Amino acid sequence: MTPRTVLRRLALTAFLSIATAFWALPLLWLVTAPFDRRPGLTVSWPDWTLENFQRLAENPYAFSSLKNSVILAGGSMIGVTILAALAAYSLSRVRIPGRNALLYGLLLLSSIVTGTAAMVPIFQLMFSLNLIDDRSGVILVFIGGLLPAAIFILKDFMDATPKSYEESARVFGASSMQVLRHVMLPIVRPGLATIAVWTLVNVWSDFLISYILLRDPAKIPAGVVMYTFYSEGGQANLPLISAFSLVYALPVVALYLFVNRRYGFRFHGGIKS
Template sequence: MGRQGARRYLSRIGFVFFLVLVSLFFAIPMLWLVLAPFDANPTMSIGMPDWTLSNFQRVFENPQAMRAILNSLIIGIGTMLLVVILGSTASYALSRVRIPGRDALLYSLLLLSSIVTGTAAMVPTFQLINLLGLINTQIAVILVITGGLLPTVIFILKDFMDSLPKSYEESARLYGAKPYQILMHVVAPVARPGIAFVAIWAIVQVWANFLVPFILLRSPELQPAAVVMHTFYTESGQADLRLISAFSLLYSLPVILIYFLVNRRFGFRFHGGIKS
């Protein structure tokens, strides 16, 4: 083996070692999430658990825990529906209507949504929601998160709308279909993979969002799981790992199930350069 072959062999070993480190970096937290809920005395380290189901019993007995997951579902599904409806109609309009500066407008919205983060806009957002009288309502959380997600959603879905042949719509018009019928029965079925991706992505963004509901919601019975989890402490002020570990596993299951259900129904593939 020559010097060049030895270097290539060592570079491959280094690359494999790097991939193993990266895999462990992501696998260890997932392993803790799976094992800790079944440990009678969970810690921050990973080891064989002392198997028990009492941690889940504590979650079910906690009045805030299960209500918080329900609140997360309400906010997540509400945001997802609003994002899909508004994003689909707006992207379809931008794809079909030729207006001056259309692409510049789209890229500007995407750029501004990336630069002006939710944290930076939280004070004016709070003032606006307060003027509307929507403080301490889940509708306010849905509207604020939807506004933050829409620029990216429109940018993604427009790619799908551009790929749809206009001949489909022209054929539907010849048979007397109205614009909303064309959108529902011609455009939406073809763009289903993109809509499915956007729907899952919106729910994931809502599921992990802590700041918006924490600021806008005052009543504990309205707060989602991402906020309520930060209240799980023992009487001495220490984090209750038994409750947190079991609740975290239950909290993760809905998003995982939604992903597999939609993936089985629609599938995810690359379409027009964007994952669908």
């Protein structure tokens, strides 16, 4: 091994160590700060206590906001998964003129016209439909924004499924919906899990849409409640923020671990490899 090779490996190791520390420090703060009696913005050995969680429990909206986040994320996840499965199967199996142009156009528009850029017409639309301060209106907005990308992702799983599976089912008299339900969906379960987790994470972490469309404090989700842990002068209440951040992150982490354990990377496309 030449000295130049040794230096390159040392430089690469040093770079990877710095990059790992850069990303690991915020996670380390998230784990330690909630149990610190006086948490700060730096990572340090905590003065162990559970008072931060006690203060969090005394907040009238903290834990109820998690229930609202579950409602919004769960409703959006169910809606996106069902509609994406139906649309992806149709686009994958039915020859529609301009199918690819339509799909890429929807994906392009959903990427360019983000929630921030479209909030004015979205607000006007929800106001016209009398869905302001209604959680079902927020769920509809999330479904509409996330559905194009979900269809695009799930269509790849549908395309990877051999048509011979469907033909075998049709020989025995299965209808299109029966083929979709009993043949296609069990095969593309990894794709369904992918878009389900992706939808839930996007909705769970949202702030702007819920902040604008929901007015009742009893209906706002966790992402908006965290904003109330700042004073009018912008001073952060670190004990509450740190404790709530840990509680807020645990459901998503648990869901990821569950899905990763169930499917992992054992699937390629729609067929088990």
